[in-house]
Amino acid sequence: MKLQITHDQDDLRFYASLDQEEAELTYFVTEDNVLDFDYTFVPENYRNQGLADQLVETALRYVKENNLKFTPSCPVVEAYANRHPEYQEFMVL
Template sequence: MPLSVQHQPENQEFTVSQEGHSAELSYSRPTEGVIDFTHTFVEEELRGQGIGDELAKAGLAYARENNLKVRTTCSFMAGYVAQHPDYQDLLESN
């Protein structure tokens, strides 16, 4: 079954619901042109299925499509971006 990541801009999050369980990637928009991924949570029943990675891909694709620079306050997102060099150009420079 393909995974469907939903963007909920009103709640500033990307979400997945599957078999009554959920996962989310929350973000904030601290300044113009910047998105800060602040928190990733995957319910225990959904862990180990790559759902966190799919949330990360969706969030980073959104950032790229909207020409946003990325902050990774969330440690999961920081690790994901560090392991995927093709996203390095999105990182906000200090």
Template sequence: MSLPIQHHPENQEFTVSQDGHSAELSYSLPTEGVIDFTHTFVEEELRGQGIGDELAKASLAYARENNLKVRTTCSFMAGYVAQHPDYQDLVEGS
């Protein structure tokens, strides 16, 4: 699946819209060099389609490209990162 995920740095979020519905992954930049993924929300009509995973991939690619360490306050993102060993090097403290 390849969705048109948008990054809105001014709002500190990644978003996607499909069929009039939306999903978002919010983040903060608590300290220099760290991105904290704080909240993921997918409208009910879009759930079960892997959209949360696509948001996770895009946001983690952004972290990697910008040499940011990752903090996962969001439980969805914590679970996603834990299930994908290829992102472990991004985790803050690693």
């Protein structure tokens, strides 16, 4: 399933609508303008389909395209970043 992901900059999240539910990746911005990805949620009925990876990929592409930095406080984001070395240079631990 390919998600249609929206970046809501006012609410600090990347999300996708799934029928009556939403999958989301939330973040906050630190004083150093680093995006700290802190929480990923996929509704139970949609898990194990690669949807969390799609959210993370979209968020990390945003970081890369805007020459930002990110902190992977969420273990899902950390695991994805560790599997994709093209995002390592943007990661701040």
